[in-house]
Amino acid sequence: MKFLCALALSMTALSTALAADVYPSKSITMITAFPAGGPTDTNARLLGRGMGDDLGQAIVIDAKPGGGSTIASNYVVQAKPDGYTILYNTSSLLLGKLMYSAAKFDPLTDFVPVARTVGVPLVVAVNPSVPAGDLNALSELAKSKPGELNYASSGTGTIDHLAGALLAKQLGIDMMHVPYKGTAPALIDVAGGRVDLMVATLNTLLPYFRDERLKPLAIASLNRSPLLPDVPTVAESIGVPGFEITAWNGIVAPAGTPQAVVERLNLAVNNVLRDASFIKQYHDSGAEIYGGGSEDYGKYLKSELERWQTVIDDIGIQPQ
Template sequence: MRHTSRLIASLLLAVPGLLLAPAQAQTDNYPDRAITMIVPFPAGGPTDIVARLMAKQMGDQMGQSIVVENRGGASGTIGMQAAVNAKADGYTILYNTSSIALSSILYKNLSYNPEKDFAAVTSTATVPMVLLVHPSVPANNIQEFVDYANKNPGKLSYASSGAGNVTHLTAFLFSQSANIDAVHVPYRGSAPAMIDLVGGQVDYMTNTLNDSLQFVRDGRLKALAITTAERSEQLPDVPTLAETVMPGFESGAWQGIVAPTGTPEAIINRLNEEALKALQSEEVKSQLDQQGTQILGSTPAEYQAYISSEIVRWGKVIEAAGVSID
């Protein structure tokens, strides 16, 4: 009996090691097959382009393909839900945008919590936004625009590519901070909004740099300010809001990578390492520079904290704007 008891005790002590062995092997051999990167937006859009660039570079570095799967719809929530439902083994990751923070505030009936159901890997990039005005608006710099708008309350209108998205909320935050009384005109996407802005049906808009550059270079729109903390190399003569009329103002269409909660920490760290390496590769850097996209990069903990802080920050803006999707 004494020998039997000792045998059982030794087996019980060995069980945790036996259970951990397969998991450890999976981590050590990661990745041993293709990885799926869910992009919660349609193929061909600005987010998809950067995601595919990162997937290609990271896949080459890791010796396994990273296959992009577009799951667009409902402001990105369909793709995010698909990522939440995936097995937390490192073989499904999500290329996310600021919508991961905004959707949790705008959609009251989400079945997932972005802070609890995703494990952050890293921030990747931010697309600067530009305050654009139609040439008919009598202002050639941001101070002149604010002065004109304040002297003409209710006269101006601003476009967005959809109620509650980053183009709307950035313009709302700017207008609110500058005490500008203007009418919001939401559109179904950036293209129709820009068409009406160029046509003079609306007066101003904050839009992503990559959607705006050609219109500015052609002289069809005036760029008065950059909304991110630093100037853009693509428009070096355009000042930031922070350095002119609004110290501390910062808003951009940021992006990053997350995985389902429960993904092993060792795999999260490996993905972080490979993503940061990809961001410093000449291929990725040159492509993002051409688009005017600013490279970020962070630790998993830093990105997790940033997502949480953005939920708090934009929650206040969305409440003030009175926006809700459902």
């Protein structure tokens, strides 16, 4: 019996080592939950090119949008856990589970974390016609006409939806949520004056700030951004220390993916994140670069899931 147990352990170790030696032997499909051309897709493609160079195999980006990201997540959960189908995820991996009954997975047990990649703070932006120059003025405006102020998001259950709802709660105001199918149409309508405001990522909004199609009121980061030095943080504006909402990205694989494969993917991610040209592109867009080990990312996912569950419960948003 001892011999058989030892043999089994040896075979497991050997198979893991072999997986590391030959992986990857073909292209890898990286699933995203958002449409082509959007910020998440752009991030995935940029990282994918670098990872492909490091791994010696192409990373093929396959967008499967819809269902609050549950379509993409459900797809990867059912994929073979061999490292050839991975998910470029955002906070929607967690929010999709919390907000949609169609999510047939547990984000902590049905996936294995690979690495957290980058994050971008969210910014409160209004159409220039909105007579408010800061959050306090926005609060006064909303209270002067209850229920009339509205905010756009990229969809129900997304981080920008919940960020807007959380902001309204902190300000003690009532705002109507206007969900869109993606960030691009939401931006068009806010810039066009059909919707009053939105809470979106800094990199998405920067071009609109530069040509004054939108006006920034506050940034949801711990410190002011060097790209918007005159824009206060939300914490500064409303006196809520530590108020921070970041749209972060990362990579996960199906549960059961060999540890050696996870480690090789993690190494590729971290090698890209250390590349000077990659760092410059992301810093120029206001992003923060993370990296680190797969265990670090796993702990972060757990803490974020708990955080957003509390936010959803406090705000009173009902899952769909």
